[in-house]
Amino acid sequence: MPPAKIRKLSQKQLRDVAWEVSQSPASTPEIDHIELFMINPRRGHVYWHIQPKSIDLMSRRLAKKSGFPSLIVRVYDVTDILFDGYNAHSFFDINIKEHAGSHYFTVEGSSRNYLAETGLLTGDGSFHSLARSGTLFMGRDKPSGNFEVSGLFAGGSINRTFTVSNIFAAPVFEQMNTIRAETERAEPLSVANVFLNITWDELLQSQLKSVIATISDTFEILGGESRFFSTQPQNVAALTAKSLIQKVNAATQTLYRRVSAAHKKKPFHIIHCHDWYSSKVGITASEKLNVPLVLSLYSTEHERSGGDASDRTSSQISSIEHKAVDSASLVIVPRESTRLDVLKQYKARPENVVIIPHVFGDMPSGEQSDSIDVRHWLGLDQNAAIVLFAGEISHAAGADIMVDALPAVCRNHSNAHFVFAGTGPLQEELESRVWHMGIGEKCRFPGDLKRESFQSLLMDSDFVVIPARTLQDEGLARLAISQGKPVLITQQSGIQCVTHGENGLITFDNPGSIVWGIQELLANPLGENMLRREAQKNIGKFLSYETIAARQFMYYEMILKGLTNA
Numbered sequence: 284m285p286p287a288k289i290r291k292l293s294q295k296q297l298r299d300v301a302w303e304v305s306q307s308p309a310s311t312p313e314i315d316h317i318e319l320f321m322i323n324p325r326r327g328h329v330y331w332h333i334q335p336k337s338i339d340l341m342s343r344r345l346a347k348k349s350g351f352p353s354l355i356v357r358v359y360d361v362t363d364i365l366f367d368g369y370n371a372h373s374f375f376d377i378n379i380k381e382h383a384g385s386h387y388f389t390v391e392g393s394s395r396n397y398l399a400e401t402g403l404l405t406g407d408g409s410f411h412s413l414a415r416s417g418t419l420f421m422g423r424d425k426p427s428g429n430f431e432v433s434g435l436f437a438g439g440s441i442n443r444t445f446t447v448s449n450i451f452a453a454p455v456f457e458q459m460n461t462i463r464a465e466t467e468r469a470e471p472l473s474v475a476n477v478f479l480n481i482t483w484d485e486l487l488q489s490q491l492k493s494v495i496a497t498i499s500d501t502f503e504i505l506g507g508e509s510r511f512f513s514t515q516p517q518n519v520a521a522l523t524a525k526s527l528i529q530k531v532n533a534a535t536q537t538l539y540r541r542v543s544a545a546h547k548k549k550p551f552h553i554i555h556c557h558d559w560y561s562s563k564v565g566i567t568a569s570e571k572l573n574v575p576l577v578l579s580l581y582s583t584e585h586e587r588s589g590g591d592a593s594d595r596t597s598s599q600i601s602s603i604e605h606k607a608v609d610s611a612s613l614v615i616v617p618r619e620s621t622r623l624d625v626l627k628q629y630k631a632r633p634e635n636v637v638i639i640p641h642v643f644g645d646m647p648s649g650e651q652s653d654s655i656d657v658r659h660w661l662g663l664d665q666n667a668a669i670v671l672f673a674g675e676i677s678h679a680a681g682a683d684i685m686v687d688a689l690p691a692v693c694r695n696h697s698n699a700h701f702v703f704a705g706t707g708p709l710q711e712e713l714e715s716r717v718w719h720m721g722i723g724e725k726c727r728f729p730g731d732l733k734r735e736s737f738q739s740l741l742m743d744s745d746f747v748v749i750p751a752r753t754l755q756d757e758g759l760a761r762l763a764i765s766q767g768k769p770v771l772i773t774q775q776s777g778i779q780c781v782t783h784g785e786n787g788l789i790t791f792d793n794p795g796s797i798v799w800g801i802q803e804l805l806a807n808p809l810g811e812n813m814l815r816r817e818a819q820k821n822i823g824k825f826l827s828y829e830t831i832a833a834r835q836f837m838y839y840e841m842i843l844k845g846l847t848n849a
Contacts, residue, residue, distance in 0.1 A: 315414040317356065317401045324393035324424035329356055331401045332383040333413050341403050341411060352403035354379050357410060358388060361418060362396045368412070376404070391697060393424040424806070445504050448827035459505070459833045462840050472839055473508040474499075475542055475551040475568070479534050479561040480514045481527070491581070494641075494828075495557055501832040507839075510551070512542055512564075528599050535563040542568050553577055553839050559584065559600055562607030569610060575842050577835075578611035580604065581641065583624045605629045612842045615835070617641040639834050640826050657743040661702065661727050668699045668805060671744040673737070673759055676707030676728075681750035681773065681792055686713050686720075688750075688797040693722050696805050702727045704740060741766055746804050751776040752792045760787075769809040771800045785809070 292300070317331040338354065345352050355378055359371035377386050379401070390397065397419050402412040434450040447456065476499045480492055492513060502509040514534050542554070542564065555577040556565030562578055569576035584600045608614055608629040614636045616622045622638055625631050658665055676682040682703060689701060703713070703726065710728060717726045732740065741747070741762070746769040749755060754777040760770045761780050770787035772778045773796075781787040788803060790796040826834070 315401075317399055317414045317416045319358075319397060319399050319416045319419040321419060321421050322387065324422045326387060326389055327358075327397065327419070327421060328385060328387050329358070329377070329399050329416075330385040331356060331379075331399075331414065333401060335382050337413055338382055338403070341413060345403060345405055345411065352405045352411075354382070354401070355404045355410075356386065356399055356401045358390075358397055358399045360390075360392075360395055361398045366398055366418075371398075390421060393421055396420050445829065447829055449830070452827065452830045452833075455830050455833050455837075459837050462837050463506070466840055466844070471506060471508045472553070472836070472843075473549065473551045474502065474510070474553045474555055474839065475545070475574075476509055476511045477538065477542065477554065477556040477561045477564045477568075478511070478513045478558075479531065479538060479564060481530055481534055481560050491557075497828050498832050498835070501828045502836065504829065505832055505836055507836060510545055512538055512545075514538060527596060531560045531563065535567065538564045539567050543572065546572050546574070550574075552843060555579065555835070556607075557581075559604045559607065562603060562610075566607060566610045575612040576607075576610055577613045577615065577839070577842070578607050579615045580608075580621065580625065581617055582621055583628060585624055585628050586621065601628070611635070613637065613838055615639050615838070637838065639831055641831065657739050661700075661729070663700055663727075664698075666698065668696070669740075669744040670699060670701045670801060670805075671704065671740065671747045672702065672750070673704040673741075673747065674707075674749075674755075676703055676705055676710040676713060678709065679751065679753045680707070680755070681752050682707065682709055682713060684750045684752070684792055684794055684797055685748055686716055686726075687794040688801060689717070689722050689725070690720050691794075691798045692801050692805075693725055695802060699801075699805055700725050700727065702729065702740065702744070704729055704732055704737060706730055741768065744768060746771060746787075746809075748797070748801065749773070749776050749778065750790075750792060750797050769804055771797070771804060773797075 313334075315333045315337050317329065317333075320328040320330070322328055333354075342352055355376045357374050357376050359366065359374040361371050364370055364372070375388075377388060379386065399416040400410075400412040401414050402410055404410050434447050434453075435444060436447050436453070436456050437444045447453070476495060478492055478495050480489075496511050496513075499509040499511045514537070542551075545551075546568075551572075551574055553576075554565050554568045554572070554574050556562050557579045558581055565576045565578065568574060584597055584604055588597050605628075608625060608631050612635070614625060614631060616625060616636060616638055617640055619638060622636050625636050626633060657663075657669075658667065663669065672682060672685055674680050685701075692699060703710075710730075714723075714726075714728050717723045729740075747759065747763040748771045749760060750771075751773055752775055754775075755772075757778050757780050760772065760778050763770050764780060764786050770778075770781050771790065772781050772787060773790055773792040775792045781789060783789045786809065788800045790800040
């Protein structure tokens with residue numbers, strides 16, 4: 284039997300059908316139910332329909348209870364728990380009169396899970412559920428507070444997926460991806476990284492060795508192959524037995540034999556030596572193995588000696604550096620000053636000297652090694668917003684203006700807490716005043732803090748307030764901005780580093796204006812955008828390990844391509 288022919292409806296017929304459906308009365312639900320919906324992170328909507336017979340049956344069961352039972356909707360906060368009907372964090376009731384209807388409600392906290400039940404509340408306070416909704420997540424009413432700029436790179440021609448520390452470095456990886464796509468090579472690009480670990484400063488060398496080894500490992504994540512060749516560190520006593528140059532010559536022979544033996548098993552495409560004392564290995568390997576040499580100079584002897592290379596050892600080191608620069612297909616330096624010095628002292632060709640900012644000695648430190656748990660120390664909830672005042676607690680600094688603004692702020696932002704770091708003539712008066720205002724539990728006066736403690740407090744704060752009546756030093760504002768923290772200032776403070784709406788807000792020295800500024804930053808924080816801009820600004824200045832490896836990867840390929848074309 285042939286299949287039935289499908290009849291196609293015209294646009295007019297479809298509109299007629301839609302109209303008929305819209306005019307049909309909604310069917311009455313046959314089961315008791317209740318649903319929750321989010322309007323915005325602070326406002327929800329509940330809809331319920333309970334059959335009258337269910338209410339009557341429950342009412343008869345509760346006839347012996349004291350008082351006449353009332354129909355209510357109970358909304359529970361069930362964040363991070365398995366709700367059993369009794370273990371909610373909190374709840375509130377909505378009195379209703381009809382067995383079916385809807386209601387809008389407001390909640391104090393966002394980023395919470397809520398659940399609703401409708402049922403009968405008796406005179407003795409017991410609640411008897413008739414229907415329960417599913418769990419509803421009320422979203423955030425501000426950015427999450429996660430300011431990470433890390434990401435995941437999925438390469439096309441690279442055919443690899445790897446994490447990156449800074450998403451603003453994406454152009455570097457895309458450029459590497461393009462260069463890889465243009466390269467016809469069956470085997471991975473192979474590099475020998477050479478580091479002769481000889482110096483008087485063992486700690487410095489140990490750190491540099493660790494960084495080079497990490498970049499070498501990261502190179503393999505990008506799809507290349509890297510072998511790291513190094514010597515064991517030499518102590519000061521051993522160095523005094525022979526001259527430094529003699530020690531370098533002796534270690535060079537040993538390390539070259541290792542590089543040569545590895546090359547015979549599986550040839551390297553590039554020899555990359557690090558600093559002058561490793562360059563002799565690189566020069567020898569480049570000449571005998573016929574492999575291009577890349578030289579990394581983290582500083583020149585001219586820079587290290589302050590321009591005075593008059594002694595014999597310094598003169599010999601300069602000579603070794605000069606020969607290494609002449610022999611290298613590419614010289615990598617970490618900063619413009621070193622590049623200019625290489626061009627001037629060793630007459631290098633400008634196109635052969637490139638800058639790759641290095642993490643060693645240049646990367647700004649992250650968390651303080653001896654940082655403290657600020658919230659535990661101050662007795663604050665982990666989700667509390669921290670607003671920081673720091674400096675002299677005085678009339679000129681406007682500490683009293685900020686205190687006068689707090690009652691209004693606290694009424695609208697119950698999660699906000701205020702820390703007054705420092706001491707001053709108004710400290711005792713203001714501590715007493717906040718308790719008389721009924722906001723004492725929202726305020727902390729820790730006094731003068733050590734540098735490490737203050738740094739931890741600043742990093743945990745949401746923003747800084749400088750409500751000054753007179754001109755102020757910009758040091759605190761600049762420090763806060765450098766840490767990605769917005770700053771609220773007054774026009775009277777004379778602080779010039781704050782740009783309104785970008786890295787902070789500018790108000791006037793009166794409580795009403797400060798109320799507006801604090802509430803604006805609590806509701807619409809600038810911190811995430813500030814940190815993203817800072818990361819984007821620093822991408823050319825401070826590079827991650829994988830970004831350095833990717834930049835080196837591109838230069839290696841360009842060197843090999845140039846040799847092939849030649």
